[in-house]
Amino acid sequence: MDEPPPHALEISPEDALQFTLSRNSSTNSELKSDGASRCTMTLQHTNKSNSHLAFKVKTTQPRRYLVRPNQGIVSPGKSETVTILLVEKDKQVLLQSYDRLGQTALDHSKDKFLVQSCEVSDAFAQDYAAEKGKIDDSATADTSKAGKGLSEALTGMWNAAGSSGSIDVYNKKLQVRHVVAAGGAAPDEESRTLKPQPRRSTTSMPDTSNLDTMTTEQMYSEISSLRRKYDELVSFSVNLTAERDILNNTLEQTKRELNREMGARAQLENMKGASSGKQKVGMKGEKSFPLLTSVFIAMLFFLVGMKASTLDSFSMLFEVPVLGDFLRKDESEMFNTD
Numbered sequence: 001m002d003e004p005p006p007h008a009l010e011i012s013p014e015d016a017l018q019f020t021l022s023r024n025s026s027t028n029s030e031l032k033s034d035g036a037s038r039c040t041m042t043l044q045h046t047n048k049s050n051s052h053l054a055f056k057v058k059t060t061q062p063r064r065y066l067v068r069p070n071q072g073i074v075s076p077g078k079s080e081t082v083t084i085l086l087v088e089k090d091k092q093v094l095l096q097s098y099d100r101l102g103q104t105a106l107d108h109s110k111d112k113f114l115v116q117s118c119e120v121s122d123a124f125a126q127d128y129a130a131e132k133g134k135i136d137d138s139a140t141a142d143t144s145k146a147g148k149g150l151s152e153a154l155t156g157m158w159n160a161a162g163s164s165g166s167i168d169v170y171n172k173k174l175q176v177r178h179v180v181a182a183g184g185a186a187p188d189e190e191s192r193t194l195k196p197q198p199r200r201s202t203t204s205m206p207d208t209s210n211l212d213t214m215t216t217e218q219m220y221s222e223i224s225s226l227r228r229k230y231d232e233l234v235s236f237s238v239n240l241t242a243e244r245d246i247l248n249n250t251l252e253q254t255k256r257e258l259n260r261e262m263g264a265r266a267q268l269e270n271m272k273g274a275s276s277g278k279q280k281v282g283m284k285g286e287k288s289f290p291l292l293t294s295v296f297i298a299m300l301f302f303l304v305g306m307k308a309s310t311l312d313s314f315s316m317l318f319e320v321p322v323l324g325d326f327l328r329k330d331e332s333e334m335f336n337t338d
Contacts (some may be wrong), residue, residue, distance in 0.1 A: 006049035052125035
């Protein structure tokens with residue numbers, strides 16, 4: 001196996017991330033008290049390089065997992081803990097698949113994570129640490145703009161690294177495994193019908209049993225965590241709104257294109273109808289042309305005959321084959337006095 005480069009972070013776990021699915025959080029002490037399915041990943045600086053290392057965590061299912069933090073900087077000798085949360089809706093979908101097919105439905109997950117790391121300059125790392133320190137020390141100020149600035153700075157750095165190719169980036173892939181917690185098997189149909197589950201309250205009350213025993217540092221840490229979660233929800237809501245606007249604009253553009261297409265098609269059909277009408281009129285004219293020609297030829301022969309009789313040249317017509325025989329027959333009938 002090749003030795004990892006100096007700009008590679010030591011990742012734990014190193015091969016796969018396991019998410020434990022539980023129907024009831026009280027049956028599994030390994031899960032958090034909120035019953036969510038999550039796992040943690042530790043990124044350790046190996047001290048093979050004296051530079052600060054930036055990291056970025058990607059996944060093939062960005063809507064299924066919430067990664068916090070999904071990017072950051074690790075100083076020499078330090079480590080960073082990344083928390084990955086499985087969205088509740090997708091957890092329920094996986095549990096339904098488990099109910100139908102068993103563990104085999106979860107053994108072939110195609111979800112993957114990618115951890116990238118690279119070296120950054122000391123100046124960039126110091127500026128990042130200074131801004132992050134201001135956010136952590138501020139308990140009341142609005143830190144959403146500052147946090148957005150840090151995220152944009154790191155995103156710009158990663159974009160530059162990917163486009164230029166001058167920065168060496170280490171990539172580490174991790175598989176995903178889903179397992180159902182012990183005692184989390186699906187209840188049978190009889191227990192479902194005989195023992196209906198009580199209706200859950202739509203509002204969850206915070207657990208205040210430990211507030212009296214919490215120290216000031218613990219309470220401050222909890223408040224900071226709640227504030228970060230709130231900022232994440234606000235950011236997620238903003239992204240959903242932007243996606244909705246994009247879809248609405250796309251729908252309106254599609255409607256306009258459809259209306260133009262229908263108008264062009266109607267105009268083409270009208271042009272075809274007009275041309276077919278002209279063709280019908282022309283065909284009628286062609287049908288009437290032979291009749292007019294016949295009348296004209298008959299009148300022409302009549303005038304020629306009249307002129308020939310006037311000039312006493314009618315006898316020349318007797319020399320015409322067939323016509324001469326016909327005229328002789330008529331003449332004999334005219335002068336027959338019997």
